[in-house]
Amino acid sequence: MAEQSAPRAEVVVDLDAIRHNVRLLAARAAGSATMAVVKADAYGHGAIPVAKAAIEAGATWLGSCSLAEALALRDAGLDVPILSWLDLPGADLAPGVAHGIDLAASSTRELHAIADAGHRAGSTPRVHLKIDTGLSRNGCPPHEWPALVEAAAKSDVDVVAVWSHLACADEPGHKSVDVQADRFDHAYRVAREAGLTPQRHLANSAATLTRPDLHFDLVRVGIAMYGLNPVPQEEDLKPAMTFRSSVALAKRIAAGESVSYGQTWTAERDTTLALVPAGYADGVPRLLSGRMDVWLAGKRRPVRGRVCMDQLVVDCGDDDVSEKDTVILFGDGANGGPTAREWADTIGTIDYEIVTGMYRPRVARTYVGTRG
Numbered sequence: 001m002a003e004q005s006a007p008r009a010e011v012v013v014d015l016d017a018i019r020h021n022v023r024l025l026a027a028r029a030a031g032s033a034t035m036a037v038v039k040a041d042a043y044g045h046g047a048i049p050v051a052k053a054a055i056e057a058g059a060t061w062l063g064s065c066s067l068a069e070a071l072a073l074r075d076a077g078l079d080v081p082i083l084s085w086l087d088l089p090g091a092d093l094a095p096g097v098a099h100g101i102d103l104a105a106s107s108t109r110e111l112h113a114i115a116d117a118g119h120r121a122g123s124t125p126r127v128h129l130k131i132d133t134g135l136s137r138n139g140c141p142p143h144e145w146p147a148l149v150e151a152a153a154k155s156d157v158d159v160v161a162v163w164s165h166l167a168c169a170d171e172p173g174h175k176s177v178d179v180q181a182d183r184f185d186h187a188y189r190v191a192r193e194a195g196l197t198p199q200r201h202l203a204n205s206a207a208t209l210t211r212p213d214l215h216f217d218l219v220r221v222g223i224a225m226y227g228l229n230p231v232p233q234e235e236d237l238k239p240a241m242t243f244r245s246s247v248a249l250a251k252r253i254a255a256g257e258s259v260s261y262g263q264t265w266t267a268e269r270d271t272t273l274a275l276v277p278a279g280y281a282d283g284v285p286r287l288l289s290g291r292m293d294v295w296l297a298g299k300r301r302p303v304r305g306r307v308c309m310d311q312l313v314v315d316c317g318d319d320d321v322s323e324k325d326t327v328i329l330f331g332d333g334a335n336g337g338p339t340a341r342e343w344a345d346t347i348g349t350i351d352y353e354i355v356t357g358m359y360r361p362r363v364a365r366t367y368v369g370t371r372g
């Protein structure tokens, strides 16, 4: 019988780490509810298992980018409030209303589409009116806000909340945060004057960690729940994602031999190479060629030459490495191992993009810390 072999490349998601992080964030936001943001398949970690773990740890809301993502959560039996914030004009919102998904409106056009969906679904839609306080992405521009709140007050919708999103909360002390908070406060007062009694929510992970004055009724945490720290202060967060593979082939090469396409690296001495069957098709950025280490056989070891589509090559010197040894490409950084943050810093991006980019058909995804 064939021996069970490890996947070529595998993302392992630690649900205990997710629970730990959610408990920490919910405690920091004590007095406010916590929304677990699970858009983009939970930043590449898997929306449904992550949402379940987050709820077990104290989250009472879920956030998703699209109605399709939100309905998938409902279909999985998750019955907490779910906010969905961005669909195309013309999208059929009636299934969202029918399944009790909260919808966001940034314009009277969106508000009317939601009210219309409510009529077709035969129930009252729950709406969160979004004010643009300075991000200039979605959200209602201030000059259209009075008309939006007045239309909402007259529509067959339940206005659950007024909300907005911060541009620079990950730079604590950035002056835009207070400017946005002031504009948010003003927009809330305009909504109250129109007769609405909405909740308020503004904080992302960074503001949850650094601005308790902006927690309001609900905080929306994403990146920190996955254990990646968006702010330059120490936090006891545990990265939930480990990306690993294993040694497919180990061999000696002689001094003077070069490695991988372009022969960009040449061995100065005889050395042992470990071939790892993971490359840019599996989420290892080619920009990391010659600029990354992996954790293998008890220590960090450099990747030599170019990262290929399906393979990369690790220099193990004179150490013993065995075929099938586990290779950690990134993980929680314990013992000084590589992290998603380190990859992001090396290639000039953010760890959000690294982990979210790990959702790939060729990469297996497994869970540890599951319950029941």
Ligand SMILES: *Cc1c(COP(=O)(O)O)cnc(C)c1O
Pocket (backbone or CB within 6 Å): 037, 039, 085, 165, 203, 204, 205, 206, 220, 221, 222, 223, 224, 230
């Ligand atoms: C993604 C997102 C969040 C979560 O942001 P993090 O920085 O990951 O905490 C919160 N609110 C909205 C509207 C978002 O799009």
